[in-house]
Amino acid sequence: MDKDTPLHLQEIIYSSSDTTISRNISKLEKQGKLRKIAPRIYTPILNEPAEDVIRRNIFQIIGHQYPGILLSHRSAMEYKPTATGDLFLTYNYARKVNLPGLTLNIMEGVAPVDGDNQFTTDLFVSQQERAVLENLQESRKSGPQSKTLTxxxxxxxxxxxxxxxxxxxxxxxxxxxxxxxxxxxxxxxxxxxxxxxxxxxxxxxxxxxxxxxxxxxxQGLPYDKPRIGLLEKLFIALQKDEFQEMPEPNTSLKAFRNFAFYEAYFSNYIEGTKFAVEEARQIITTGEPMKSRDEDSHDILGTYHIVSSRTEMQRTPETAAEMLQILQYRHKILLSARTAKKPGEFKDQNNRAGDTDFVDFELVRGTLTRAYDYYRALRDPFAKAAYMMFLISEVHPFNDGNGRIARVMMNAELVKAEQSKIIIPNVFRIDYLGALRKLTRQGEPDVYIRMLQRARQFSATLKGKDIEVIQQVLTKSDAFSESEGDILKIVND
Incomplete structure (x- = not known):
């Protein structure tokens, strides 16, 4: 309570031994301008439940009523009442105090020691080390009424x-x-x-x-628990749905490789490795990089070497250890010319995109290993592909090339099942990245799943027997445009 602020302007007012304050409180209460909401506690707020006012001001109330008290045990780690409205404190005596909507469980114990933090004017909170010790005490109760965390x-x-x-x-x-x-x-x-x-x-x-x-x-495999929780959400969404089969239309070697060219081209373009289509075709046809863009050219070649090999793209992991091995092998091929990026080695420093931090480099192996359990439980080829792509994208296990490797791993699942592969054309880049961000930041998998289904439906129309025909279809559907557009335009024509 601020002595310099008029009583009727304070949200919480305490009874006082000061006769002037006491008379003012009585006067305001008789005038209907104050109401008593707990022993020795008043408020001028008349149209709000007492428990809401108490909860909003609880830490100031505790400090005022019990000067020098310590917020302790689980409350020192949670900084809020439990689901049953319990708070746990340590003071020079034990008492249970019932307030509207809250219970103060005051335990007798040692006063604040050096390092315990002052929270409000007269309320302290156990420092982290003390709070952990307090939470290792025996508790007679369980759940939200327990003074300790599990x-x-x-x-x-x-x-x-x-x-x-x-x-x-x-x-x-x-x-x-x-x-x-x-x-x-x-x-x-x-x-x-x-x-x-x-x-x-x-x-x-x-x-x-x-x-x-x-x-x-x-056991040497620490993992990112929040990321595993996010992947579980995607797993549940994929597991409960049914997905249409889309058999691979490019069964001949020539058609498979023609499709693979555009798969490699768009996968690099979306990451900023931009070539004109004619330049990229020249690089793939000759196997020779452009002298002025050696590393970029090798990115195209590396991606193409992986996705154009039906044998390689039929490899999917049977164990978590094999998944790590496949990832590292393919990354080594993909970024073979970028030695500074350590091709084939998991990242040795943290990476981020915009304001998104990916999995800590020390948690990469453990997170991938833990996440493999959900992958293994999926049966539908599209579901496995969608899960695998997001897993690699979200973990970001390498210093560079993560988006391309994620899409390679996605399409390998579809090749193994003899289903149509998925490409993400330039025109669909905004939708693609937006869906990934929505799942990452908001934990909503539906937009991501629908985005991939849409890209898959479009990709299934690309029959690669004649590369010029594919080029015409892509051009007609504005696939090369960098402006947002409708990749299913050609499907519906």
Whole structure:
């Protein structure tokens, strides 16, 4: 409560031993300008539920009513009431306080120590190391009424520390927790923490761990949990749907290779490696790069060498380890001329596009390995292709060439199943990238799936027996245009 602000302008007003303030409160309450919403708590807000006012101001209320109190246990990590409206605090006595919509579970314990943070004027919050120790205490209740988070949740917090700060950071965390434990009497909880950290650092048996993320870390394959959650959404959407079969129209070797030329051409163009069609055909026909654009030419050649080989494009992974091997092999061919990009090696630094950060380079192998389980469970060729393409695009496992490799892996699934491959022509680039972004940022797979179905429907019309006929179809459908357009124009004519 601000003493310099008139009572009727304050959202929360506390009763006071000051007789002047007390009389003003009584006067305003009689005039209907204040109402009591909890013991010793008033508000001038008359048309809003008391629980909403209390919840909005709860941390200021706690600090005022219990000066020097500590927001602790799970509340120190969540900074909000649980689903049952419980908050957990540590003070110089124990008490349960019921407020409208909330319950304050006040436990007797050690006052704030050095490093605990001041949250509001008179409310402190347990520092991270103390909060983890508090959450390793025994709890008589479970679920949202428990003062502690679950053990897997704590393990994931520790895994996050090592992911962000490395092993040295986790060791520093342990050292600080040891000091706090001696000050607060939580030596028993520190022993638990020490076992968990030892398991994460593989200095103690991993059987101490329960979280899948922590176990993966201990086994040397840490993964990006939010990305796996996103991939699960795509998997569910693909698994529950039915997709039309589109048999491969380009069964002859010549037709397959003619289609592969445009597949390679558009896949590079969409990434900014732009050639006139005639230039690209010259490079593919002669096998010789343009002298003025050696690396760009080799990108075209590398992509074409992969996608024009029916044998190579019929290879799909039977295991997670084989998926990693196929990815690295194809990337080595694709970027053979760009030695600075380390062809065939997974990235050694983080990459991003615009404001999108891709999977941390230390989590690439683990994320791909974990994500393989969903791929393996899919049966429909289009579903497997759509999943694989987004997986590689989202993880971005290499320093460069990720979009092209993602589309190669997508089409390999379709070739294996003798289904029509998919190309993304220039005119469809905006729709393609927009659908990827929507799935990445908003977790909505439907737009992405519909986009690929549309591209697939168009691609199935390209019969490659005569490359000039393909060229005519593409030209007529404005496929080479860099402006947004309708790639199904020719289909509906």
């Amino acid at each position: 053990l897997p949740e704590i393990e994931e917090k520790l895994e996050q520390v090592i992911r962000v700060k490395g092993e040295d950071g986790l060791n520093a965390f342990r050292d600080k927790a040891r000091d706090i434990a001696s000050k607060t009497g939580m030596e028993k909880e520190f022993d638990k923490l020490n076992r968990l950290i030892g398991a994460l650092l593989t200095t103690k048996p991993s059987k101490a761990l329960t979280s899948s993320v922590a176990i993966a870390r201990a």
